[in-house]
Amino acid sequence: VTSLTVNTRVYEGQKPGTSGLRKAVKVFQQEHYTENFVQAILQALGDQLIGCTLVVGGDGRFYGKEAVAKIIRIAAANGVGKLIVGQNGILSTPAVSTIIRKYKTQGGIVLTASHNPGGPDADFGIKFNCDNGGPAPDNVTNKIYEITKTLQCYKIIPDISIDIDKIQNISIEVDGRPFTIDIIDSVNDYVELMREIFDFASIKKLLQDSADKPAFKVLINSMNGVTGPYVKRIFSELGVDDTSLVNIKPLEDFGGLHPDPNLTYAKDLVNAIKEGPYDFGAAFDGDGDRNMILGKKAFFVTPSDSLAVLAANLKLIPYFQKTGIKGYARSMPTAAAVDRVATKNGAKFFEVPTGWKYFGNLMDVGDLSLCGEESFGTGSDHIREKDGIWACLAWLNVIAGLGKSVENILLDHWKVYGRNFFTSVPLLLFQISELIIGSRYDYENCDSASADKMMQSIETLIQKPEFIGRKLQHGGKEYIVKQADNYSYTDPVDSSKATKQGLRILFVDGSRIIFRLSGTGSSGATIRMYIDSYENDPATLEKDAQLVLKPLINIALELSELRQYTGRDAPTVIT
Ligand code: VG1
Ligand code: CO
Known part of the structure; x- marks a missing residue:
């Protein structure tokens, strides 16, 4: 068979977040949208593309099988040598990583929006993993994103159709090159x-x-x-x-x-x-x-x-x-x-x-x-x-x-x-009738502009030199600020830098408050507030997390003026 080149249009916003490209199913269903992103992933492989082996599978959510079919057609047309596909399109994220490593493939494509709900009116996602079996690092996802911004066409073989529900191995010739599809048991490896x-x-x-x-x-x-x-x-x-x-x-x-x-x-x-x-x-x-x-x-x-x-x-x-x-x-x-x-x-x-x-x-x-x-x-x-x-x-x-x-x-x-207490619900404040001991407060689907504003105002506050050493109090408990910054990281192995990774307020006793914007939402903005209070007094260890964390939660809420910016009294989810 021979491949076809199809003209396409650029879609904005195909920028992978914390863990792949995640959008509503309806977004992926737009003409050429999924094709574009798959083409960009393949092009980003550069010299590795021709003859490479890739693993394909996902969490079984709605649109997964259609996406697998598209990947097969586009991969074949782009010179991929072999696809290892989970039966029924099913592979867990850890299984994809396992298979990439075991068979030393050049990478894999994971079809999932992880913990986001699925179905025609919910979310879908596509994630690329590299040859070490791990999620593509920033330099690779940036490359993919750059390609999507100027993509004019993609290659496809429109008429290949493979039954992925059956374990089988099929080889065909595409543009004079061999192309193999190996449908494997999803669980064995x-x-x-x-x-x-x-x-x-x-x-x-x-x-x-x-x-x-x-x-x-x-x-x-x-x-x-x-x-x-x-x-x-x-x-x-x-x-x-x-x-x-x-x-x-x-x-x-x-x-x-x-x-x-x-x-x-x-x-x-x-x-x-x-x-x-x-x-x-x-x-x-x-x-x-x-x-x-x-x-x-x-x-x-x-x-x-x-x-x-x-x-x-x-x-x-x-x-x-x-x-x-x-x-x-x-x-x-x-x-x-x-x-x-x-x-x-x-x-x-x-x-x-x-x-x-x-x-x-x-x-x-x-x-x-x-x-x-x-x-x-x-x-x-x-x-x-x-x-x-x-x-x-x-x-x-x-x-x-x-x-x-x-x-x-x-x-x-x-x-x-000692124990690191990690938030709970302050009953009075959030009027939630049940005790949940958790670790994180999420304010989902906030308006992006207000969320940005809030983050900026906290950053301005904590960057002031006089913020260091400040004593923050609530309910008789005092925390002294030791350090505060917008977290950045330099990878010790390849020296790559990741900046603006979240606002940190670190206290003298090892306790911390952190604010960050989520990178996995499919729309709007989600602010995450993390509260970590360290205690090593034996009398406190078995106390109710809710009571122990209350002062620090209140301090965090006051500092952030979260209610003013988000208009929210209660978080969407506490985990
Ligand atoms: C969230 C979590 C993060 C996790 C990511 C992917 O990201 O906070 O810890 O690695 O999801 O998990 P964010 O940017 O929304 O805070 V999964 O199970 O969706 O691969
Ligand atoms: Co997940």
Whole structure:
């Protein structure tokens, strides 16, 4: 067959955000819109393009299959040598990363808007991952964006149509060059990797009834996202029956759920664990890279604590016994709990901007083993994406090793390291009738101009020299400003710079307030306010997070004048 060149028009705003290009499905459905972006991704590969192999798959959301079909047609016409495609177009984000690395491909295209809702009236997204298996770094996404700004045509073979629901390998000749499509089982490679990393035998033992103790009971919720088939395969192998595996069929609209594993959107799981006989609960987001971990009675493990606890117990996991512990990292807004583990163990530690792409270089040079983000992302150098199921298995492996409950693991951890409290809902202020202990306040879909104004006014305030040393008080508690800035980062490996990554107010006692604008929304602006209050007084450790954080939350709200700028009294989501 021969390729065709189709004239197109430029679409503005095809700029990938924190994690790919995310827009409403209706935006992607516009004539040539998706084609343009795919063409730009391929062109950005430069010399690598001709004859390269790429992985393609996504979280199964609406428009995914159409996008796969378009990618096949455009890739074939552009000289790509081979596409490895997940059956039904299904591959979790961690699975894409696994497959890119295992088969040493030049990269992959992930079709997902992650935890954003799906369906004809919701969101879609396209993300490019590089040959290390990680999200494309800024220089690559900038290149893609630049190409979209002047793109005049794309190449396509309009009449290829491949049944991607069937595992098969098809080779055709395109413009005299061979082109192969390999439709693979979506789950195999990933499950194989998990078996190599974890002690499946000891996890299985933990999860079974035995003569001396009853089974450690788990409840896993895939939120109708992509992890269902992976969860099913892995947990069946671990002897967990289907009644403990919930929402494991991927649905195009996630069954109407907002597939984000936090206390607000995974309320079903929280309630089931609160009321049920379970010792442990986990949920994952649409594309499988986020996780939430709960203990008995829905004891909530903040993602920042989850990272710190795994860091402190990494040696219980076979993979790290083999590789050793190279270093730890967290994104800037993530509470600083893991920092203390690094200090105590004399391990390397890195703080990077928000977004998993910033961890990749450190892993590639062998400086980083474990990292995480406050946004329910945890992962290691086994791949180059955060990994929800991995985090869940890591917890189970650690629990099997320590023989303690989730809650006791946390209590013991805080006794050694102190506790980083990470926000909760101040009931009076936000008039929310329920207690939610969380880590972050989101004010979604604000007007962009007001959000920018607010950020500018905070920046002006905190840049004043006299702001340093200022004593900020509320309810008898005082925080002294040690440092304040607009965070910038220089990558220690390639010296690339990322500037304006969020406003930081750092206090003398290690507590912090951070404001940043989200880079994953599909419209409007979302302001994220992060509150991290450090306490090491034994009398405070087990206190209600809500009470402990109230003063700092109030200080942050006053400083930001958030209510004036956003017109909001209450945040949209507290996580
Ligand atoms: C959010 C989170 C960030 C995460 C990103 C992608 O970004 O805050 O920590 O890496 O989503 O996660 P932002 O720019 O909206 O704050 V996922 O599961 O959507 O790949
Ligand atoms: Co995700």
